[in-house]
Amino acid sequence: MSKHIIVWFRQDLRLNDNPALESALSGDATIIPVFIDDEDCGRQAGAMGQWWRDISLARLHEALVARGSKLIYRRGKTEDVLPALIEEVGASGVYWNRQYEADIVTRDTALKARLKNRGLDAESFNGSLLFEPWEVTSKSTGGPFKVFTPFWRACRVLGIKRALSDAPPRIAAPESWPHSDPLPQATALPHMDRMDDWQPGEDGALAALDLFLTQNISGYAERRNMPAEPATSRLSPHLRWGEISPARIVAETQAADIQTYDGDKFLSELGWREFSYQLLYHNPDLPETCLQEKFEAFPWRNNEDELEAWKRGETGYPIVDAGMRELRRTGYMHNRVRMVAASFLIKHLLIDWREGEKWFWQCLVDADPANNSASWQWVAGCGADAAPYFRIFNPILQGPKFDADGIYTKTYVPELSALSGKTLYAPWTAKSDLLESEQISLGDTYPNPIVNHEAARARALESFKSL
Ligand SMILES: Cc1cc2nc3c(=O)[nH]c(=O)nc-3n(C[C@H](O)[C@H](O)[C@H](O)COP(=O)(O)OP(=O)(O)OC[C@H]3O[C@@H](n4cnc5c(N)ncnc54)[C@H](O)[C@@H]3O)c2cc1C
Structure with a gap:
C-alpha cells in the first residue's frame, strides 16, 4: 500500500519553489493537497484579500488538476479537520510552510507535537x-x-x-480522493470596476x-x-x-x-x-499596539464624519482622494500615495492609525498581517525605525512633486480634470472664473477641504508635544 502525505497549503498558493511540496515529492508517497478554511485562527482576510484568495485557490486547483492531482478544500477548525482527514485517508505525514502570526504559531506548534506523538511525520518549512x-x-x-x-x-x-525548484510535471495521486467541499466563489463588489488589471x-x-x-x-x-x-x-x-x-x-x-x-x-x-x-x-500585537508605548496616550480626535470622508475619498485634498478612490476601485494604492493618505488621516485628522489600518485591511488586495500594521505604525511614528511624528506629508505639495502632470490624480478625481499644475492639488486657489467655466463648484461637484492644512499641521504638532 502506498504512503500518503498531506501537503497543507496555507499562504503558499503555488507549485514552484514550494519547500513543503518539494519535500513531500522527494519520496515515493502519493500527495493529497489540502486547503483548510479556518475562521477561528489568524486574522481573517478582508473583503479584497478574500476575493484574491478565492481566485487564487481556483487557479491552484486547476494547476494541480493539470498534473493529475486536485485541491481538497475543507472548512472548519484546523485542529478538528486535519486529524479527521489524516484518519480518513490514512496519511503518514503532513507537510506545510510556516506562517508567523502568534495564534497560528501557537496552534501549529501544538498540532505538530500532537501529530508527532501519534507517530506521524509532521514537518514545517520556510516558504514565504x-x-x-x-x-x-x-x-x-x-x-x-x-x-x-x-x-x-x-x-x-x-x-x-x-535552491529554487520548478513546479513538478506530475503529482502522484491516491487511488481514491477524499471528499472536498466546493471551492469558494470569488465575489466582486460593484465598485471594483478596475479589477481586470489583476x-x-x-x-x-x-x-x-x-x-x-x-x-x-x-x-x-x-x-x-x-x-x-x-x-x-x-x-x-x-x-x-x-x-x-x-x-x-x-x-x-x-x-x-x-x-x-x-x-x-x-x-x-x-x-x-x-x-x-x-x-x-x-x-505579536503589532496590529493593535503601538511599538513605542508613549503613543498609547496620544490624544486622538477620532471624528467619525471625517473618517468616513477619508474612506470615501472626499477630503477635498485631490492627491489623498485619488489614493482613497484608487483603493476602492482597484484594491490597491500606490506606495507614495499610501504614505500621504495615511499621514493625512493620522496627522491632519488626528484619527488613530488603527482605524486606517483596519480600513486598508478590508480594501487592499495585498492586505498583509505584517506589512500593513508595520507600515501604519511607521507613518504614525510609533513603530520601529519609524518616520518621526513631526514628518507631516504636505498633501498640497506631494501632488505636484510626484504627479506633476496630474495623470494619476485625474484618473481617480476626474471632476478636476480641467485643472493643472499646483491648482489641481489646491483647487480652492483656482480663479473663480476658471472654476465656473469648467463647472467645478467646490462644496458641490468636489468637496471643500475638510481641514485647513496649516491649522491641521500646527494642531498635530501641538498634540505630539503633549505626549
Ligand atoms: C499605510 C501603508 C500600508 C501598507 N500596507 C501594505 C500591505 O497591507 N501589504 C503590503 O504588501 N504592503 C503594504 N504597504 C507597503 C507598500 O505600499 C506596498 O508593499 C507596495 O505599494 C506594493 O506595491 P509593489 O508590489 O508594486 O511594490 P514594489 O515597489 O515593487 O516592492 C516589491 C515588494 O516589496 C515589498 N514592500 C514594498 N514596500 C514595502 C514596505 N514599505 N513595507 C513592507 N514591504 C514592502 C512588497 O512585498 C512589494 O510587493 C503599505 C504601505 C503603507 C504606507
Whole structure:
C-alpha cells in the first residue's frame, strides 16, 4: 500500500519553489493537497484579500488538476479537520510552510507535537520569507533588530542559501480522493470596476515578475515614487498569498540585465517585508499596539464624519482622494500615495492609525498581517525605525512633486480634470472664473477641504508635544 502525505497549503498558493511540496515529492508517497478554511485562527482576510484568495485557490486547483492531482478544500477548525482527514485517508505525514502570526504559531506548534506523538511525520518549512524571523539577530543585543538598515545589511551578509525548484510535471495521486467541499466563489463588489488589471494566481505572479524585470524596473529607484508610472512590480498581492516566493524574486532580479542601483533598491523593498515579519513575530500585537508605548496616550480626535470622508475619498485634498478612490476601485494604492493618505488621516485628522489600518485591511488586495500594521505604525511614528511624528506629508505639495502632470490624480478625481499644475492639488486657489467655466463648484461637484492644512499641521504638532 502506498504512503500518503498531506501537503497543507496555507499562504503558499503555488507549485514552484514550494519547500513543503518539494519535500513531500522527494519520496515515493502519493500527495493529497489540502486547503483548510479556518475562521477561528489568524486574522481573517478582508473583503479584497478574500476575493484574491478565492481566485487564487481556483487557479491552484486547476494547476494541480493539470498534473493529475486536485485541491481538497475543507472548512472548519484546523485542529478538528486535519486529524479527521489524516484518519480518513490514512496519511503518514503532513507537510506545510510556516506562517508567523502568534495564534497560528501557537496552534501549529501544538498540532505538530500532537501529530508527532501519534507517530506521524509532521514537518514545517520556510516558504514565504528569505530568513526566518529568529534567524537574523543583532550582534550587539543578540535579539531582533529594531532599525531597518543594519537588519538588511545583516540579511545580505547571511545571503540566501535555498535552491529554487520548478513546479513538478506530475503529482502522484491516491487511488481514491477524499471528499472536498466546493471551492469558494470569488465575489466582486460593484465598485471594483478596475479589477481586470489583476491576474491572481501563480501564473499571474510569474508574469508580473517577468514584466517588471524585462520592461519596468529601469529607473525604479526614482520612478517608484511616481504613481502614474508603471514603475513598481505590483507583486504585493502575489507575495501576500505566496503565489511566488521572495527567494525566486531575489534570484531572478540578480540574474536580470538591469542597473545594480535599481535592483538593490527593489530588493531592499523586499527587505522591508522581511523586517515587517520580524517585527510581527517578535511583537505579536503589532496590529493593535503601538511599538513605542508613549503613543498609547496620544490624544486622538477620532471624528467619525471625517473618517468616513477619508474612506470615501472626499477630503477635498485631490492627491489623498485619488489614493482613497484608487483603493476602492482597484484594491490597491500606490506606495507614495499610501504614505500621504495615511499621514493625512493620522496627522491632519488626528484619527488613530488603527482605524486606517483596519480600513486598508478590508480594501487592499495585498492586505498583509505584517506589512500593513508595520507600515501604519511607521507613518504614525510609533513603530520601529519609524518616520518621526513631526514628518507631516504636505498633501498640497506631494501632488505636484510626484504627479506633476496630474495623470494619476485625474484618473481617480476626474471632476478636476480641467485643472493643472499646483491648482489641481489646491483647487480652492483656482480663479473663480476658471472654476465656473469648467463647472467645478467646490462644496458641490468636489468637496471643500475638510481641514485647513496649516491649522491641521500646527494642531498635530501641538498634540505630539503633549505626549
Ligand atoms: C499605510 C501603508 C500600508 C501598507 N500596507 C501594505 C500591505 O497591507 N501589504 C503590503 O504588501 N504592503 C503594504 N504597504 C507597503 C507598500 O505600499 C506596498 O508593499 C507596495 O505599494 C506594493 O506595491 P509593489 O508590489 O508594486 O511594490 P514594489 O515597489 O515593487 O516592492 C516589491 C515588494 O516589496 C515589498 N514592500 C514594498 N514596500 C514595502 C514596505 N514599505 N513595507 C513592507 N514591504 C514592502 C512588497 O512585498 C512589494 O510587493 C503599505 C504601505 C503603507 C504606507
